[in-house]
Amino acid sequence: MNNLSVLRKSQGAKLQNLFEVSALQSLHVENSRETPKMKKISSWGLFSLPSKHIWRCLVAEFLGTFLLIFLCCGTDLYTKESESPIVIVAFSWGLAEATLIQTLSHVSGCHINPAVTLAMLVTGKIEVIKSMLYIIIQCIASIVAITVLNTFKPEHSKGSYGAVSLAANLTKLQGVGIEFVSTFVLVLSMFSLSDENRNDVKGSRPLAIGLCITMLIFVGADTTGTCLNPARALGPAVFMGVYDDLWVYWVAPIGGALAAAIVYERVFRNFRPGEMEDVESKHY
Numbered sequence: 001m002n003n004l005s006v007l008r009k010s011q012g013a014k015l016q017n018l019f020e021v022s023a024l025q026s027l028h029v030e031n032s033r034e035t036p037k038m039k040k041i042s043s044w045g046l047f048s049l050p051s052k053h054i055w056r057c058l059v060a061e062f063l064g065t066f067l068l069i070f071l072c073c074g075t076d077l078y079t080k081e082s083e084s085p086i087v088i089v090a091f092s093w094g095l096a097e098a099t100l101i102q103t104l105s106h107v108s109g110c111h112i113n114p115a116v117t118l119a120m121l122v123t124g125k126i127e128v129i130k131s132m133l134y135i136i137i138q139c140i141a142s143i144v145a146i147t148v149l150n151t152f153k154p155e156h157s158k159g160s161y162g163a164v165s166l167a168a169n170l171t172k173l174q175g176v177g178i179e180f181v182s183t184f185v186l187v188l189s190m191f192s193l194s195d196e197n198r199n200d201v202k203g204s205r206p207l208a209i210g211l212c213i214t215m216l217i218f219v220g221a222d223t224t225g226t227c228l229n230p231a232r233a234l235g236p237a238v239f240m241g242v243y244d245d246l247w248v249y250w251v252a253p254i255g256g257a258l259a260a261a262i263v264y265e266r267v268f269r270n271f272r273p274g275e276m277e278d279v280e281s282k283h284y
Contacts, residue, residue: 054130054133056107056108057107057108057109057130057134058108058133058134058137060104060107060108060110061108061110061111061112061134061137061138061141062137062138062140062141063104063141064100064103064104064108064110064112064141065112065113065137065138065141065142065145065231066141066142066144066145066148067096067100067145068093068096068097068100068112068145068232069141069142069145069146069149069162069231069232069235070145070148070149071092071096072089072092072093072096072162073145073146073149073161073162073232073235073236074149074152074162075088075089075092075162076089076160076161076162077149077152077153077154077161086217086218086221086222089217089221090213090214090215090217090218090221091214093213093214093217094210094211094212094213094214094217095210095214096210097112097206097209097210097213098204098206098207098209098210098211099206099210100112101205101206101209101210102204102206105206108134109126111134111138112138112229112231113138113228113229113230113231113232113253114134114135114138114139114229114230114231114250114254115183115187115228115229115230115253115254115256115257115258116187116190116257117131117134117135117138118131118135118254118257118258119187119190119191119257119258119260119261120261122258122261122262123191123261123262123265135231138231139230139231139234141231142231142232142234142235143234143235143238143239144235145235146161146162146235146236146238146239147239149161150239160236160240161235161236161239161240162232162236163233163236163237163240163242164224164225164227164232164233164236164245164249165225165242165244165245166223166224166245166248167222167223167224170223170224172245172248174223175223175224175245175248175252176248176251176252176255177252178220178223178224178252179220179224179226179227179228179248179249179252179253179256180252180253180255180256180259181256182216182219182220182224182226182228182253182256183228183252183253183254183255183256183257183260184256184257184259184260185212185216185260186209186212186213186216186228186256186257186260187256187257187260187261188260188263188264188268189208189209189212190209191260191261191264191265191268191269192264192268193205193208193209195264195269195270197269197270197271198270213228216228224248224249227249227253228253229253230249230250230253230254232249233246233249233250234246
């Protein structure tokens with residue numbers, strides 16, 4: 001009788017262990033589910049010619065950059081004050097960026113920013129020729145947007161087409177530092193939210209990026225204007241013929257974007273299940 005009782009307890013324990021193992025396996029599969037992999041281009045592929053559908057991407061980048069500059073720099077014109085309230089500026093840029101990413105990202109990625117395009121290039125997510133075409137189109141779109149915006153300028157406007165410049169009490173080195181850090185934060189958030197191996201991101205990715213831009217403008221508007229985008233600085237500078245600080249708004253955002261892209265890819269990028277097994281096998 002005692003042996004039968006022991007046998008039943010043993011079988012019950014084995015059955016319970018079996019259920020626990022099965023549950024853990026199911027949980028592992030659910031948590032480590034591989035999301036669609038963003039294709040990383042090979043070293044030789046980086047120098048390949050763009051596909052015949054490149055025109056769709058270029059049109060999307062032109063339209064996205066044009067609308068971003070036209071709408072957001074326009075907030076600086078439609079006011080009777082010399083400057084628009086910071087709340088209007090911050091939310092116009094953030095919400096416009098979120099809307100455009102939601103609308104055009106499936107076509108071109110909706111970079112609409114040379115710094116972002118170069119960040120994608122340095123991490124092997126876009127070809128060299130394609131990235132150069134993106135940057136050229138973005139710069140052209142910015143200049144065209146300001147030119148078109150001038151035709152809609154109201155008579156009472158005292159605005160400056162959204163031109164950015166360093167505050168009077170700010171050195172150029174300080175300006176470079178602020179723009180570098182601000183763009184670093186933006187691109188780091190973009191790479192994190194776009195990580196193809198994460199399945200824990202909830203809510204709207206475009207909205208999260210837009211709110212990040214809004215926050216950064218609140219922080220740095222009174223110092224550098226929080227440009228974050230070389231093309232955004234180029235259009236107003238070319239139209240108004242003011243180039244004094246333009247290099248700051250190219251060097252700093254590009255440097256911050258490249259640094260963020262490299263740091264995320266090398267340090268923070270989420271591993272796929274297969275990669276995690278390779279990493280564990282090398283350490284044990």
